[in-house]
Amino acid sequence: MSILNPASWTGAADEYPYVLQAIPCGHPARVSADGVAKRDAAFVALLNAYRATGGLVRGNDLAHLMASRASGDPASLSRSMAAGEILCFDWNETFWIPAFQLDRESLGTGQATRLLLAELSGAFDGWAAAQWLVAANAWLGERTPLELLGTHLEAVLDAARADSFIARG
Structure with missing residues (x-):
């Protein structure tokens, strides 16, 4: 619910x-x-x-x-x-x-959200982060970060870290 x-x-x-x-x-x-x-x-x-x-x-x-x-x-x-x-x-x-x-x-x-947002900050604004969470991600085997956030937090954080690094150039 x-x-x-x-x-x-x-x-x-x-x-x-x-x-x-x-x-x-x-x-x-x-x-x-x-x-x-x-x-x-x-x-x-x-x-x-x-x-x-x-x-x-x-x-x-x-x-x-x-x-x-x-x-x-x-x-x-x-x-x-x-x-x-x-x-x-x-x-x-x-x-x-x-x-x-x-x-x-x-x-x-929760802690998972705060950790994720810490990884994305500086590279993604709120709009981009909201889109990133629901887009298929190559680092996650084409699954969305939102799908895996509750079960594979470390993998999602690694993907966020990698994509933030790329976004910062």
Whole structure:
């Protein structure tokens, strides 16, 4: 069960209608701007890639959920994001967080996520790291790092280290 399933929440869940939408409303698609259309398509690909592991959650929604469970607040989430302790990326002026890394109870991240992000930092921004996690990786026998993160952490960290080295040039 996903942490994003309102039926699994405790606390003031009725106060916060957390509904993840496949494509957020608010701006019309501009087909004439090729870069915008490509970025939108890349975001939809990320939505689809993370769906099986809990999906993506908006940063503001996660902050409200943390506050409703007394497990944090917007400031603590911002500090974790700035410190590189939680994977997040910006799309359409909203921070998005892959839910796979969040503990269902505490909403914090585990040691595996922090170790992985430490390997990727400096070489990959949040957007690139989110894409890296769901892309087939030659170092991992064409499996995705996300598939193996829970079972083969050292192999994923080695792949992250190698790809970061290559990305830095």
